[in-house]
Structure formats: C-alpha cells, structure tokens
Amino acid sequence: MGPARYDFSGTMVFLKHRSYDAKVAFLENENSHSLAASAENVADEVQSLQSRRKRSRKTICQANCSVCKETSTPGQDSEDEIPNSSQMIHDNPKWIWSEGRFLSVGAAVISCRNERAPDGLVAEAHLSDGFLHLLLIRDCPLPLYLWHLTQFTKKGSDPLTFKFVEHHKTRAFTFISSHDESIWNLDGELFQACEVSVQACRGLVNLFASGPEV
Numbered sequence: 001m002g003p004a005r006y007d008f009s010g011t012m013v014f015l016k017h018r019s020y021d022a023k024v025a026f027l028e029n030e031n032s033h034s035l036a037a038s039a040e041n042v043a044d045e046v047q048s049l050q051s052r053r054k055r056s057r058k059t060i061c062q063a064n065c066s067v068c069k070e071t072s073t074p075g076q077d078s079e080d081e082i083p084n085s086s087q088m089i090h091d092n093p094k095w096i097w098s099e100g101r102f103l104s105v106g107a108a109v110i111s112c113r114n115e116r117a118p119d120g121l122v123a124e125a126h127l128s129d130g131f132l133h134l135l136l137i138r139d140c141p142l143p144l145y146l147w148h149l150t151q152f153t154k155k156g157s158d159p160l161t162f163k164f165v166e167h168h169k170t171r172a173f174t175f176i177s178s179h180d181e182s183i184w185n186l187d188g189e190l191f192q193a194c195e196v197s198v199q200a201c202r203g204l205v206n207l208f209a210s211g212p213e214v
Contacts, residue, residue: 014146019101019139021178026134026170028094058124061111068128098166103145104137105175109200118155122167130202134173136166172199 001008059067109132111120122133137145144164151159160167175182177194184191 014142014149017103017142017145019103020182021101022105022182023097023099023176023178024102024105024134024136024173025095025097025176026168026173028096029131029169029171059126060123061126065126065128067126096168098136101139102136103139104135106135107132107173107198108135109133117152119152119157121152122160127207128202130200131169131171132173132198132200134166134168134170135160136168138164138166140164172197174198 059065061068106121108121108125110127111122111125113120121135125131125133137148144162148159148162148165151157159165174197175195180194182192182194182196184193184196
C-alpha cells in the first residue's frame, strides 16, 4: 500500500478507539505555584493551570533557542541528583490528580513537528528545558475528537484549547489504569503496563545539533 498504509491504519485505529478509566497524577510546575495554591479543589487547580497556559506567550524551540540556553546553565541536574520518581510522588506534596474516562493520555518532550502537523503536538515544547508536556484527552463524542485531531494539520491553530483537552507542563507524571490492560505506544514501540511513571531528566544526553530552523 506504500505510504497510504499509514492513513488506512490510522483510520482503523480511530474507528475502533474507546475511552478508558484511569487516574493521572502530575507534578505541579513551580512557576504556577501561586495559582494552584489558591484553588479550592483539584478541578479549580486544573482550570487555573489551563488558563495560565492559554495566556502565556509561545516561544518556539529553534536553533540557538533562548529558552534552552537559559535552562542549560552550570548547576543543572546531574544523574546523581535525579530523585527516584516513585519516591517523589510521596515526598513532594505538589502532585495534582486528574481522574475519569480518557480517550488518550500522552506526553511529549519536543514539539514533534512534521509534514502532517506543521506546529507539532505542542508548539511551545523545548528540547532542553527539563519539562514534558502531558496531554489528557477526556471522553467526548468521536466527531468532536476527530475535529480536535484535524486542528493539528493546520499551522497556527491551537488544538489544545478544547474543553475536553488538558495540557500540563510538568517534570513528571504517573498513570494508573483502572483495568488490567493498558498499552502504551513509545515512539512506535508497544509497551504494556497498567501503571507508568514518567520523568523528564534534563542533561543526561549531550545532543550535537543546532536545532530546527523555523
């Protein structure tokens, strides 16, 4: 089928797609501490973080990126300083829980720009800022979900502003499935796990590249 097999496979997966019950805990971004601390409950905390993201200015990661240069300074995380993620979730009180039925739970450490998604999954993601971007897609009618997906194909659009979409910039998150079966797609590799902890570790790998030209 050639390249058409990707469209065919994607269509079949979409038609068979279903939502699932799960719990997701993500580490609060310290830059939004004041907003989250004033919230009365988890729902308010999530709303506050979402509102702050919509108001923030997007800085695109590119060659000689100012954001990556700012965070790649002496004193950055070393391998010995990176805490155990399972210990972090108990020791750090700034974890926010999101629970319900989800169509998709994903995370990205870079924008993932490509021919089909000119701005990528998260336009403002940066390669070397020590954060990942957690995307939670709550249960919704499939036509609405399809509308959300088509927005990724349009340059300059913002597919993360739908009411059923949560976008959180965080250093770590934990996913717990309410069922015995949960399969993750790790850049094309399938990984079966009902409980997953993910943490962004800045400075572990030296990348010799100038960065994308945009």
